[in-house]
Amino acid sequence: MEILLDILYVINVLIFGYFIVVNGSYIILMYFSYVQTKKSRKESKIFRLSGLFDSRLYKSVSILAPAFNEEESIIESTRGLLNLEFTDYEVIIINDGSKDNTLQKLIDHFKLHEIDRHVPKELISQPIKAIYGNRMYSNLFVVDKINGRKADALNAGINVSRKDLICAVDSDTLLEPTVLQQMLMAFVADPTTVAVGGVVRVANGCTFTLGEVEKVNIPKTHIGRIQAVEYLRSFLFGRTGWDYFDSLLIISGAFGVFDRKAVINVGGYLHDTVGEDMELVIRLHRYFREKGIKYRIRFLPEPVCWTEVPESWSVLGRQRNRWQRGLADTLWRHRGMMMNPKYGSLGVFAMPFYLFAELLSPIIELSGYVLLGISLYLGAINFQFALLFLTAAVLLGMILSVLSVMLEELTFRRYDRLRDVLILIFYAFVENLGYRQIHAWWRFMGLIDFLKGNKTWGEMTRSKGTFSS
Amino acid sequence: MIDYLNSHAETIILVVVLILAIVSIIVFLGAIYSRWIMNLTKKKRRNIKEELSEYVVKYACGDLAFKELEKRLRTSTDHQILLSIINELSPSISGTERDRLQLLLELPVIEKFFMGQLKSKKQLEKAKACLYLSRLKSIDSKLFPHLLEYSAEEYSILSYASCMTIIVHGDDSQKRIALKNQLLNENLSDQALNDLFVEFQDVSGGDFTSEAKTIMGFISEKIYSHSRTALLIKTLGELNYHESAEFLVNEFLQLSSDLDEPLVAESLITYMPVFASEDTESNILERLHLVYANSEFREVREATMTALGMFGKEESIPILKWAMYDQDFYVRFYAAKSLQSFPGILLSSMKPETMIQADWDDLIGEVNSLNS
Numbered sequence: 042m043e044i045l046l047d048i049l050y051v052i053n054v055l056i057f058g059y060f061i062v063v064n065g066s067y068i069i070l071m072y073f074s075y076v077q078t079k080k081s082r083k084e085s086k087i088f089r090l091s092g093l094f095d096s097r098l099y100k101s102v103s104i105l106a107p108a109f110n111e112e113e114s115i116i117e118s119t120r121g122l123l124n125l126e127f128t129d130y131e132v133i134i135i136n137d138g139s140k141d142n143t144l145q146k147l148i149d150h151f152k153l154h155e156i157d158r159h160v161p162k163e164l165i166s167q168p169i170k171a172i173y174g175n176r177m178y179s180n181l182f183v184v185d186k187i188n189g190r191k192a193d194a195l196n197a198g199i200n201v202s203r204k205d206l207i208c209a210v211d212s213d214t215l216l217e218p219t220v221l222q223q224m225l226m227a228f229v230a231d232p233t234t235v236a237v238g239g240v241v242r243v244a245n246g247c248t249f250t251l252g253e254v255e256k257v258n259i260p261k262t263h264i265g266r267i268q269a270v271e272y273l274r275s276f277l278f279g280r281t282g283w284d285y286f287d288s289l290l291i292i293s294g295a296f297g298v299f300d301r302k303a304v305i306n307v308g309g310y311l312h313d314t315v316g317e318d319m320e321l322v323i324r325l326h327r328y329f330r331e332k333g334i335k336y337r338i339r340f341l342p343e344p345v346c347w348t349e350v351p352e353s354w355s356v357l358g359r360q361r362n363r364w365q366r367g368l369a370d371t372l373w374r375h376r377g378m379m380m381n382p383k384y385g386s387l388g389v390f391a392m393p394f395y396l397f398a399e400l401l402s403p404i405i406e407l408s409g410y411v412l413l414g415i416s417l418y419l420g421a422i423n424f425q426f427a428l429l430f431l432t433a434a435v436l437l438g439m440i441l442s443v444l445s446v447m448l449e450e451l452t453f454r455r456y457d458r459l460r461d462v463l464i465l466i467f468y469a470f471v472e473n474l475g476y477r478q479i480h481a482w483w484r485f486m487g488l489i490d491f492l493k494g495n496k497t498w499g500e501m502t503r504s505k506g507t508f509s510s
Numbered sequence: 511m512i513d514y515l516n517s518h519a520e521t522i523i524l525v526v527v528l529i530l531a532i533v534s535i536i537v538f539l540g541a542i543y544s545r546w547i548m549n550l551t552k553k554k555r556r557n558i559k560e561e562l563s564e565y566v567v568k569y570a571c572g573d574l575a576f577k578e579l580e581k582r583l584r585t586s587t588d589h590q591i592l593l594s595i596i597n598e599l600s601p602s603i604s605g606t607e608r609d610r611l612q613l614l615l616e617l618p619v620i621e622k623f624f625m626g627q628l629k630s631k632k633q634l635e636k637a638k639a640c641l642y643l644s645r646l647k648s649i650d651s652k653l654f655p656h657l658l659e660y661s662a663e664e665y666s667i668l669s670y671a672s673c674m675t676i677i678v679h680g681d682d683s684q685k686r687i688a689l690k691n692q693l694l695n696e697n698l699s700d701q702a703l704n705d706l707f708v709e710f711q712d713v714s715g716g717d718f719t720s721e722a723k724t725i726m727g728f729i730s731e732k733i734y735s736h737s738r739t740a741l742l743i744k745t746l747g748e749l750n751y752h753e754s755a756e757f758l759v760n761e762f763l764q765l766s767s768d769l770d771e772p773l774v775a776e777s778l779i780t781y782m783p784v785f786a787s788e789d790t791e792s793n794i795l796e797r798l799h800l801v802y803a804n805s806e807f808r809e810v811r812e813a814t815m816t817a818l819g820m821f822g823k824e825e826s827i828p829i830l831k832w833a834m835y836d837q838d839f840y841v842r843f844y845a846a847k848s849l850q851s852f853p854g855i856l857l858s859s860m861k862p863e864t865m866i867q868a869d870w871d872d873l874i875g876e877v878n879s880l881n882s
Binding site: 086087088089091092098099100157228423425429433436437440450 | 520523524526527530531533534537538540541542544545546548549634637638641666667670671674696697698699700701702704705707708709712741744745748749839840843871872873874875876878
């Protein structure tokens, strides 16, 4: 019994150490993120793109927006995509076998008719039923295809696209008008750039006029506000920090620009995974490193796309479960890169970090809570220890979240009102009490589902008209 | 170790928790304090900006003397704000007002700051200083050796910015050296080079002879990569350097029939219809018909079919019809598109015997979609 108590004690201390190391690493990452953000903002002001609007000498972009049952938001988001300030781009909406009126709404609103467009079979995808266009909107194409899920739709879109770069976006997101120019900067600054990720921010609560964000507000619901903090912490500063180390592993499926040829060379998006965005990025890393070709995959903190986040617990749970399955699947597929010096800092540093700090964290975190209870019950630790343990774990999470809100303050300051910032800081504190544990549970279930081989997407319902004026 | 942890764990955790609690409070209060300070600063800066904007506009219009404006500038914040006002106003004004505004950039405080940055150890700061210099009316000739040195740096941002400054202020020979450095710099993208060439043309003041000569000189040197040479050709074409017409046609006519890569030939062929003269047209067509219409490179055949359509000579029709049998869709597509531009040609009756109906429908459909 005494040995068991000793073991429990040590495990508790180890778990406590894990919390310190992981959160400490994130705080260090955040510091580098701040450095990188400052640098990136300065660099972006150097190149002028002088001839962008009067010559054909810059890279052109195909925006690919897969849509599945998006009838509520498809017109607004398509209008937003058509209003971008860029000289040479096309918008390809891929209706991935929607069961609602997504296609008909597009046809009616933009007065589309069926056109013939040659589609080379460079990537495998489900058959395309028809392509629609209209000369009045000469850069808009709608592809109607048999359902094959997001990766399949994107592959079909890549086949249809004809520009140098592809910009994969979710059809329920809204891009800021100058976003393509900002993303192009990464390709201008470095000719070896093959992919660039941009920032995804929470649209809930903001007001939009004619496809542009007019007023940035925080979401009105608790769950939305917690996600606003999460998006700042993970998607903005986390990824900018990884960019500093040239080890970015994820470009959000909601917003990323890729070199079309590079994507085709690696075989496009993978069909049988729910983490197709991360998987593609890691496959690009792998391809270029194995071939010994110089390349860069960047994350820029300035270009922003706005996305509607789930405001129901069940939908959010399904989303996070899917993300965890995607992460597990991707790390498993590319396990050969793990701790492999051949892949540089990516293999030695970034992938193990994702394994221990992201993939295994729900197991460790939940075990920590359970073992703490058992240890307390068996008397391996006293109440004071348990309380201190919990307080320390929660406080570390709080510091991390509050720091991310503060970094936002020091850099972008998208939220105008002090009230909004104070509310976000409040949620940065309270997300660690309850939400974090629920989140860990969703992710834990995601791992279980991954082990069971579950590759379903899960139904995602959208609220009506977030982007409507 | 376990014994030590057993006996000291509570103390260790207590210390950690205390530290974290203190840090949490600092971070929380820091966030509120920073917002409060930033709001104050923002308000103060907005007031200064409003006041200074009025001064600057009056000065630019000639209603206020330079000395009076200078007297208003007391702190470094004033100078920073002045700089941002100039940055905002510059693109929207021209003529004398712009010239007067440009003079403000030469205020000793601003100039001293950027001159210091030019010698900074940080390359990005040097690049920013270079861009500042590019906006001045003139710069000290002693700076050119530094700028030329920077233009040869591998760090593309610095080499780009210094080259931009040399393009604005340098003489022809300095511009040539700086641009050459960029062409040889593998870290600089073709798109960044486009920027420089657009600026290179913009500062010429309308007569492009010297600029065209410089670019043609680069092409003649034959020392750059195929991609860079193709870019130079596209620059001459896209930026309408008609002075280079004869040169480009000669380059095309002297191009080897046995290509080892497609980029240079493709870019030359693309601009032949624009730059050909009556005297050279038949020679160009002959080479297009005999050599490039059956190039092993798809890109070259595509460019050839497009060019033949733009020339619009009936003698090209058999070549275009023959290209309808090409294995590459886009060669067939451009051939079909070009054929359609000839009067009296009924494209729908030209289906190659070997082509299956679905592919033919695909091709015709796409050509017609463009015209519908």
